[in-house]
Amino acid sequence: MPSSEPSQRPHSPPASPGTRPRSGVALETKFHAPAPVASLVVREGLADAICNGVGQLVLVRAPAGFGKTTAMVQARERLEREGVATVWLTLDRADNDASRFLSALDEAVARLGLLDPQDTGGRDAVQALAQAEAPFALFLDEFETVHEAAVLGLVREIAEHLPRRGRLIIGSRSLPPLGLARLRVRGQLTEIDAERLRFTLADAATYFNQRRAHVLSADQLFRLHQKAEGWIAALWLASMALDRSGDAADFVERFSGSDRAVADYLAEEVLARQPPPIRQFLLRTSLLRQLDASVCAALNPWTDCASLLEQLDADHLFLTPVAGEQRTWRYHSLFADYLRAQLERERPDEVARLHLAASGWYESQDRPVPAIDHAIEGGDFPHAMELLDANAEDFLEQGRMRLLSRWFTTLPPAQLRLHPGLQMIAVWAACFTRGPWEAMDLLERSGADASDDPHLRAHAAGLRPMLLAMQDRNEEALAIGRESLRRLPTGNHFADSTLLNAMAHITAVAGQPREAQQLLDAARREQGGSTFNRMYNESTEGLLDLQQGRLRQATARFRLAVDATHAVNYHHTHGNAWAGVFYTSVVYEANQIAQADHLLNVYLPLARDVGLPDHMILSHAMRSRIAFINGDVDAASLALTELEYLGNQRKLPRVVAAAKLERARLLLLQGHGAAAHDELMRADDPTLWDREQHQRLLAHDIEYMALARLRWDIVCGDAGTSLPLLDAQIKQATAAARHRRALVLGLLRALALQRTGDTPSAVTQMGSTLQFACQEGYMRLVLDEGPAIGMLVQRYQTLHDSGQARDPLMGDYLQRLLQAFGPLPSDAEAVGELPGGALEPLTRKEIRVLQLLVEGYSNSAMAEKLYVSDSTVRTHLRNINMKLGAHSRTQAVAIARRLGLVA
Structure with missing residues (x-):
């Protein structure tokens, strides 16, 4: 167990009165x-x-x-x-x-x-x-x-x-x-x-890595840590149970306080020790999400609940204070699961009555969310529908899609058919939680397009073009959406505002930014107090900013969007998946790798479940790149394999091609030119990429077939022949104000000039490209092109620092870039080309790291031995893996021995 209380307590008999015996x-x-x-x-x-x-x-x-x-x-x-x-x-x-x-x-x-x-x-x-x-x-x-x-x-x-x-x-x-x-x-x-x-997520990862019993994906570990809330005993019990489980994903999904190991632990260590009044109070209040004296009294009318809660708090009995002015607590989630299961076993007849008592109390306090929850859990569906009729429109305006979806998937379909207005809200909720295909099916079955109710027809008109666009059917969405725009206004402010925002996004993808901006302005005037449409509006305007290279402005808009539908959270992890993936992409671009990885733990599963093509591509590509940055080539490949699988499963050829394109980039960085070329050929779907050329899709703004071919030609082919093609691409991107794309093309042009032997021109090109990158704070666009670009940045820094007109902002930017690149080989450090066609030679420092690796040193021990930071050691290891074409530390050592680099 990683950290626990002793399971055996000594029970020595008391000494006789008046004696003080010494230790025996x-x-x-x-x-x-x-x-x-x-x-x-x-x-x-x-x-x-x-x-x-x-x-x-x-x-x-x-x-x-x-x-x-x-x-x-x-x-x-x-x-x-x-x-x-x-x-x-x-x-x-x-x-x-x-x-x-x-x-x-x-x-x-x-x-x-x-x-x-x-x-x-x-x-x-x-x-x-x-x-x-x-x-x-x-x-x-x-x-x-x-x-x-x-x-x-x-x-x-x-x-x-x-x-x-x-x-x-x-x-x-x-x-x-x-x-x-x-x-x-x-x-x-x-x-x-x-x-x-409590264990942090990093602590939990360390524990599972040290046990080496069962490998969990980042997503599975994140969800298990969330369920355990950092409770170390629960993670320990889960790890033991995982040893006996064949399916980690299924186990994590099912893991709760009713899991046998957790239940036995809680039964023995906690509940059995409580006197009967406290035990009864714990069981009866286990149905509540939050506990204060008043609501507890509604379920325990003959108990001094205020005193009892204070006592439980003092005893630290799995009670966590909830921030707020009133004294409020909640049970640890696994403890609550266990208590509820115990209540079902011991007093099944009381469960529904307790739920309905809680629902009535919350309704009297004008708190509809828990009132609806308890009405549904107590089986009073007609009353739950009455409460939803009165409140669902407000929740829709607030963008509380997952909450609405949870309720609508729980209610009997026969009850929902009696309320056509709620049926339409159920379609909106399904769209942003379970995906556009299921939402489209619900819309078709609702018959809202032909309804006599103009309110329902407005919902259908707002939904249809958005659902088509989310299914990657942008041309159909544009045509149908233009027809719907002609019928505005309908008087349904939410549907009208969402239609305007959806059409702004669709026209932006169609390459019509001016019309998109006009539609966004119109949506802003229409949306009123809808926080959902504020999120949608800010996200779409952020996309326009990003397409035109305005990274700082896009970052601000995405941050506003991701926090729009919930109270602001320091880590920005409570937002809608639509905005969340976009925000994660700019956090990643700023080279805030740990924060981006944390955000992906939240938003990648949501994006995968909803199934939006661009969101899936962006989130999986970032997951792959972060794994590669951390030296885990296997995890980087796995993320792309999952993306390709999802694309095939959902019949989204653009997603499949994007996975292959990103895999080619990854292989190229590792020096596997032939394999990268094969992957590019597999991704080359002329119909698909011709369509992409006429659209502005964020996932392909800087990763598309023509650019991928140019990158391969520069590294593995004839760099000279790529220069006129690059010039044409840069001219086209600049004319269309696609400055982010032009930036990447400029980096490739500098690399092409370097490969042809024209180093002075390469450094000049690098300088002009970095001017714009510095102004907007771009980092990963530069770093992700690999060490060869890093060496050009290093040469430009030397030129910049020796000049008379030294720009301090540029100087700071160059310093941050080079720190992020980590150790770069210099001419003096080179130890000769490696056999097998590796792109870069190993440096003396990398050879030293290899030697320490052979001797079994850990990362931290190597850092101490070499007087460098842990991150520098990780950079060396990543470079070694890339240059040797290795996928792990063990494989790197084996290859190095075969090449005679180490004994």
């Missing part, structure tokens, strides 16, 4: 800290907080399974490495006998070297601790078992009189009554709570 066999086990396990995740930040926090009393408090004990063990090991005397004492219920506790404390202080065990007439343990001059750390684990006032008084006295170099570290499931408020005010308390103990 029964007490000896209390001084043994749990041994570290092989799959331990080292958490330096937590250890640092415990060892060097502001307060000398450290309280590590969290529910079972959050890794309190492991964090304390790691801190203890660190203190001992630093020469600090430490002692560990695991408490149990028998320690509520003050005499027994003092015996154990005497022994602990003696082990610290602060008290002579044979000196019965000298100082006691509390005095010895207070007067200590040498540094020490006393660890008291499982403190929640102690409640006797005399014992608590002794510990409080120790805490209040700790010397300057002494530390008391307490691990507890509940808040101990030790006068903490006073210590907190005096700056003598460091608190480590469940929030700080």
Whole structure:
């Protein structure tokens, strides 16, 4: 287990009254800290907080399974490495006998070297601790078992009189009554709570990598981490269950608090320990998403719910505070799953009644979302439809598509057919959650086009062109949409505004930016307070900005769009998938790789589920490139294989061709020219690419067949013949104001000039191209062309820095680019061409990294050995893989040995 509480607690009999026996066999086990396990995740930040926090009393408090004990063990090991005397004492219920506790404390202080065990007439343990001059750390684990006032008084006295170099570290499931408020005010308390103990996504990835038991994709790991909410015990139990599961994707989908391993753990460690009133309260309130005293009282009318909630909060019983003015909490999701399953087993007749009581209370408080939820879960579908009739239009305006979709897929179809207006809202929700094909089918079956109700016809007129465009049928969408525009206004503001926004996007794709801008302006006037249409409007205007190279303005618009339909979130991960993928693309372009990867964990699955071609292409290509940047060639290839599979499955030839085009680019970067050429031939669908030439699709703005051929010719063919073709492409892109495309073509032109031996012209071309890139902050467009471009940037930096008219902004931009490129080979470093036609020679530093790799050094150990950062080591490894055509560290070593580069 990566981090857990001990499963066995010592239960020694209490000592006789009035005696203070020294340590024997029964007490000896209390001084043994749990041994570290092989799959331990080292958490330096937590250890640092415990060892060097502001307060000398450290309280590590969290529910079972959050890794309190492991964090304390790691801190203890660190203190001992630093020469600090430490002692560990695991408490149990028998320690509520003050005499027994003092015996154990005497022994602990003696082990610290602060008290002579044979000196019965000298100082006691509390005095010895207070007067200590040498540094020490006393660890008291499982403190929640102690409640006797005399014992608590002794510990409080120790805490209040700790010397300057002494530390008391307490691990507890509940808040101990030790006068903490006073210590907190005096700056003598460091608190480590469940929030700080939770595994981050990176911690979870490290744990699963160390176990090497089951490989999870980034998406599967993200969803498992979300379900576990960083609860370490749940991840541990999941990892063990995965060892027995043949299908990781299915397991992650089903994993919940009712999973046998999690349920057994919660039954034994949590619920069985509670007195009957608290157990009943936990079960009855498990149906609630959020808990406050009022709603809990509606389900428990004869209970003092306010006091009980405060008690549960103090006991840290899987209760998480919810931000807000009112005292509100929620249960940990896995704990809630378990409680609900237990309620179904023990009291099935109460479930529907509890749901309906909750629904009535929320309705009385004008909170329709939980009122509808509980009405549906309680089986009162007619009342749920009444509530939806009154509120669904507002939710549609707010863009709460996933919420609406969840409700409509749960309600019986017969109920929905009785409400034609709700049927149309169900089509909108399906469109943005389950894809345009299913939404089109629902629209056709609704008969709204021929309805006598003009409100329903307006919905159909707004939906149809948008659905066609989302199915990659832009020509049909343009024709039908123009007909619908002639019938505006219809009086249905949402449908009219969405039609205007959809047609703005469709005309932008058709290469008519002026008309698109006019439609966007009209949509803005029509949309009123619709946050959904604000998202749609800002996204489409951002696309126009990006097509014309205005990266900074596009970034601002995409950020607004992704936050438009929800409260602003620091990581911008709560938005609609439509805007989310676009925003991720500009975050990636800014070279914020970790943030882009995090956003993809959220938005790639949504884009895949909805099935929009450009969104699928962009998100999978970014996933592939990020994996390649991190040196994982296999994961990069896997992302493209998945994209190709999705394209074939959904009969989207443009998606299939895009996957092959991106794979060719990846192969070319690895030096596999012949394989890249084969992939280009497989992607060459003349009908498809001829159609693309007459459209402006974001996924192909800078990745299209003609450009891919030019890139291959420059690297593997005759670079000279590509120059006139490049000039024609640059002229065409500039005339159409497609400055982003012109930027990439300019980079390729510089590389072509370099390959023909005209280095001065290449550097000049690079300088003029980077002028525009610098103004808008482009990074990845330059970096993704590979180390050969990096060497030209390096040469241009030398020229720029030696000139009299040095531009400080350009100087800073060039420095950031070169830092991102990482180590680049110079003429002096080259060790000769490699056999097998590799594009670049290995540098001496890369040879040294290979040697350390052979010796079994980890990335961090190599970084320490070479006096460089971890990221520099990753860059070296990525370059080595690329130059050797390797897909893993093991393969790189094997190839290097075969080539005689290492012994």
